[in-house]
């Protein structure tokens with residue numbers, strides 16, 4: 001038993017020494033809720049200078065900079081003006097989902113590196129265009145999945161990659177909240193024109209990334225999808241008049257390598273959880289306990305169910321503590337890649353498959369039948 005546990009010891013990311021004399025100039029595109037987390041993390045990087053900010057809403061970028069103690073910042077009325085005029089090496093795209101693609105493609109095509117918030121975009125078509133822009137340019141493009149840097153998520157990947165589970169053939173993932181339609185500062189998450197997709201993209205992308213990254217991102221082949229909006233459209237819900245996306249979605253996806261992915265996600269439901277994440281293999285399976293507010297964390301220790309010398313046993317992998325905030329690591333690792341010309345910490349080539357599944361669930365739900373997932377050549 002000890003031998004098995006030794007294979008899954010903690011492996012915290014070791015901080016590299018930062019060369020503060022080489023500065024990276026950064027612009028913030030979209031100064032809403034999540035932009036503040038980006039700014040706070042950039043402030044912890046001695047080699048980053050935030051020099052510009054842009055927002056479509058007049059006065060918003062200025063108020064944001066003031067509230068966050070950012071001085072001498074160039075302010076712009078949209079991503080285009082910022083990219084055309086500001087002297088920046090990199091941008092954080094913190095806009096709502098519907099403008100992720102246009103901001104990212106414009107920035108990459110103008111020689112900038114991009115840290116793009118999740119979900120990558122709204123449609124597969126946009127995801128393909130983003131990947132093509134990344135391919136034809138030199139900038140780094142990383143997608144903002146901070147749970148990737150959580151020690152428990154890294155452990156899950158280690159377990160899947162260790163061979164301890166044998167051949168993986170079935171995965172159940174997803175999660176949700178009993179009541180948790182997000183309207184933190186307005187309705188940009190729930191309107192069709194700004195969000196494009198609801199729970200499916202907002203928190204569904206995290207569940208998908210957790211399992212797909214753990215097993216090496218196999219290609220999705222077919223999908224049967226479902227989505228609904230019963231809670232968002234309920235007349236008793238205060239924003240029902242503007243609610244234009246899904247609040248629940250489910251999908252049954254076939255992945256390359258004869259693997260089934262069974263997925264469901266909810267912003268609202270009459271249930272505590274739609275189930276734990278489970279990854280089943282021929283030699284062992286792993287359970288990831290669900291949380292009340294699914295956002296890429298775990299609700300308890302990972303448990304491996306397997307057989308040792310003919311005995312059915314459970315190995316409990318104690319919960320790992322993160323030495324550093326995952327959001328800070330997401331920002332730091334992006335800046336390191338920009339400076340060193342290294343690989344993107346969360347590459348768009350992987351998240352393309354995540355987006356293909358989201359898009360597939362959405363399209364299949366609209367068509368009312370299973371569809372093939374066809375991903376064009378990048």
Ligand SMILES: NC(=O)c1ccc[n+]([C@@H]2O[C@H](COP(=O)([O-])OP(=O)(O)OC[C@H]3O[C@@H](n4cnc5c(N)ncnc54)[C@H](O)[C@@H]3O)[C@@H](O)[C@H]2O)c1
Pocket residue numbers: 029030031032033034035054055056057060077078079080094095096097099103117118119144146184185188189202
């Ligand atoms: N990683 C995380 O933990 C996390 C958490 C929350 C939100 N997010 C993601 O961050 C994104 C933004 O979420 P939010 O809550 O900050 O939204 P928000 O609506 O509060 O802010 C988005 C801002 O972008 C601006 N904007 C849109 N298009 C623009 C453009 N072309 N140029 C300049 N500004 C533009 C809008 O005017 C708005 O002020 C979403 O995609 C969301 O999924 C990620």
